[in-house]
Structures are given as structure tokens and as C-alpha cells.
Amino acid sequence: MPRKGIIERWKRPKKFKVREYTRCSVCGRPKAVYREFGLCRVCFRKMALEGKLPGVKKASW
Known part of the structure; x- marks a missing residue:
């Protein structure tokens, strides 16, 4: 976390x-x-895996 x-x-x-x-x-x-x-990217991945970002799901192919 950066300084204030x-x-x-x-x-x-x-x-x-x-x-x-x-x-x-x-x-x-x-x-x-x-x-x-x-x-x-770190927070995005964390929130996506927790389901906090609607419409985002992990890709699988």
C-alpha cells in the first residue's frame, strides 16, 4: 500500500x-x-475469483 x-x-x-x-x-x-x-491485475484476479466482479469468469479451454 502506498503512502497517503x-x-x-x-x-x-x-x-x-x-x-x-x-x-x-x-x-x-x-x-x-x-x-x-x-x-x-492482482486485485482483479482476487476479486474475480471471489465473485465480486459481475460478468467475469475464469477462462477454460
Whole structure:
């Protein structure tokens, strides 16, 4: 979990649009974030397996 200051700095509007980046809404991880869900891959997998994300199921082939 990132420090509170990093989260607050991330929420502020950026001077330039290209400086904006996505963070996981649960843990604050800055990398591997799915835009559609706003979750990182770790939180996405955890919540999907728990059934907390409607319409998402594990692929099997």
C-alpha cells in the first residue's frame, strides 16, 4: 500500500495531461491496471475469483 501522500498527490490535477497515470482503486498499485475496472491485475484476479466482479469468469479451454 502506498503512502497517503503519494495517493493524495496522484489525485491532484496534473499540469499536463500526459503526466496522468492510472492507479489501482483498491491497493494503489501504479502498474498493470485494467482501465475498464480500475483495478490492478492482482486485485482483479482476487476479486474475480471471489465473485465480486459481475460478468467475469475464469477462462477454460
